[in-house]
Amino acid sequence: MRYKIAILAAVTTFLNATIKYNIENNNSVTVVNQKIGIENLPKEFEGFTILQVTDLHSKSLGESQEGLTELINELKFDIIAITGDMQNRQDNDYEKFIALLKGINNKEEIFYTPGNHGPMVYKDEVSFNSFTKRNINNYKGKEVISNNSNRNKDNLSNNNDIGERELTEAGIKMKELGVKFLDNVYSIKKGKEILWVSELIYSDEFNELAKGKYNENDIKLALTHYPMNKRGYEGDIGKFLGRYDLVLAGHYHGGQWRIPYVGGIFIPDLNQSGWFPSKERISGLTKWGGFKQYVSRGIGAGGAVEILRFRFFNKPEINLIKLVKKTNL
Numbered sequence: 001m002r003y004k005i006a007i008l009a010a011v012t013t014f015l016n017a018t019i020k021y022n023i024e025n026n027n028s029v030t031v032v033n034q035k036i037g038i039e040n041l042p043k044e045f046e047g048f049t050i051l052q053v054t055d056l057h058s059k060s061l062g063e064s065q066e067g068l069t070e071l072i073n074e075l076k077f078d079i080i081a082i083t084g085d086m087q088n089r090q091d092n093d094y095e096k097f098i099a100l101l102k103g104i105n106n107k108e109e110i111f112y113t114p115g116n117h118g119p120m121v122y123k124d125e126v127s128f129n130s131f132t133k134r135n136i137n138n139y140k141g142k143e144v145i146s147n148n149s150n151r152n153k154d155n156l157s158n159n160n161d162i163g164e165r166e167l168t169e170a171g172i173k174m175k176e177l178g179v180k181f182l183d184n185v186y187s188i189k190k191g192k193e194i195l196w197v198s199e200l201i202y203s204d205e206f207n208e209l210a211k212g213k214y215n216e217n218d219i220k221l222a223l224t225h226y227p228m229n230k231r232g233y234e235g236d237i238g239k240f241l242g243r244y245d246l247v248l249a250g251h252y253h254g255g256q257w258r259i260p261y262v263g264g265i266f267i268p269d270l271n272q273s274g275w276f277p278s279k280e281r282i283s284g285l286t287k288w289g290g291f292k293q294y295v296s297r298g299i300g301a302g303g304a305v306e307i308l309r310f311r312f313f314n315k316p317e318i319n320l321i322k323l324v325k326k327t328n329l
Contacts, residue, residue, distance in 0.1 A: 022312055029061065029068055029299060029316045031075065036285060036294065037326035038219060038245050044190035045219060045323055051077040052319040054225075054250030055298025056086040056100065057117065057309070058093040059316075065096060068299070068318075069103030075320060077106065079188070079197070082179075083250040084115025084225030087170075088302065088309075094119040094170040101177045111197050112174065113182045115225035115251060117302065121171030121181050182223055187213065200224035200247055202240050219323075222247045227295045229269070229281065242290040248321070252282040254297030257312040264314075294321060 038045075051072065061067035086097040097119065101107070114120050165183075167175060180186060185198040196214065200222040220243060227249035228241060241247070255264015255277065267277050280286055286293045299316040301309045 022310070025313070025315050026301075026311050027061065027067070029071060029318060031071065032296075032317045032319045033322070034285065034294065034319060035322050035324050036246060036292065038323050039326040040217065041219065041245075041323055041325045042190075042193035043325075044193040045195055046325060048195065048323045049077040050221070050248070050321040050323075051075060051080045052083060052248050052250075052294070052296050052321060053080060053100075053299070054083040054085065054296045055115070055253055055300055055302070056097055057298075057300030057302050058086075058088045058096050059300035060096055061299075065100040065103055068100060072318065073103075073105045077320060079109040079111060080104070080106075081197075081221075081223050081248050082110065082112045083223050083248055083296070084113055085117040085250065085298070085300075085302065086115075087117055087119050088300075089117040094173075098170075098173050098177070101174065101179065107178045109188070110177075110179045111182055111186070111223060112179045113199050113223045113225060119170035119174075120168055121174060122165045122183075123168055124165060125168075187218075193218075195219040195221060197221050197223070200228070200241070200244070220244045220246075224249050225251050226269075227251060227281075227286075227293060228291075245292065246323075247291070247293045249293060249295045250298050252277075252295060252297070253301060253311065254283045254314050254317075256301055256303075256314060258314045260313050294319070 053072075086100075087094040101110070104110075112121070114125070171181070175181075182197070182199040185196055188195045188197065194213075194215070196218055198220070222244045224247060228247065252264070252267045252269075255267055257265045259265060262276070263279050264277055264282050266275050267282055281295075283295050283297045286295070296319045297314065297317050299318065301311050303309045
């Protein structure tokens, strides 16, 4: 009897500790620092720092998101890259994302690409259901129309003025806060050197959007919500991916539920969902061929069932990515 009581007490203690740990874990955010070596990086962009924020999923981190904004405002960075899913598709609550944007002090250069949950910035934007009907690895590009943001500066230029689309309510608020939507390509200039920021474009459309200003020696940074896999790189669009020096992505949440010392349990993917994916695939830096991709675990949690929308042994993160001239990184 005492043996059974001891076992029950041990199990109860373990479960209580696990629950407490994961509750605390879900409500704090860590900063992951990553240096990434870029071949032929101009000295003007040595140390150029990107803050990647992704997959908030309408998560609340204190009043007006101060639990996150206070952390961000302590950091030094050149641009912010937001790679999608900042709200939950089910509740359409983008105000927590807007509160986050309002609380960030350094809003000079914020770039945004949506995910499958949004918020979407244009009323004619493709829905997730439509998106999943096509095979992304055979995607040849999409129509890209300017939001006509008119934010041309000495160091940053919007290189597309094709026309204007109707913004959603969320899009209007984001634009008012200075967010740049990546249906344009943008150039960040330091001296004579240029770093381009765009969506991940699977076609020759980039050069058209850059209006002939792109040089093969320029640095190209792409933002996408959906990570590319090796199958995609080896497919028809591999030649376009290889043109980017670095791609930033999110979506996988690092597996969302993780087993200590094992890794993520499951990831959803348009082409290759799977159980117990490799660590390299679901978070951090991946390299194959001439293609580098960095995948953030993000902040929040998704899922169709609300009670299961939490992270298990998987601390939320934002990512501070520093570009350095390639050595062995």
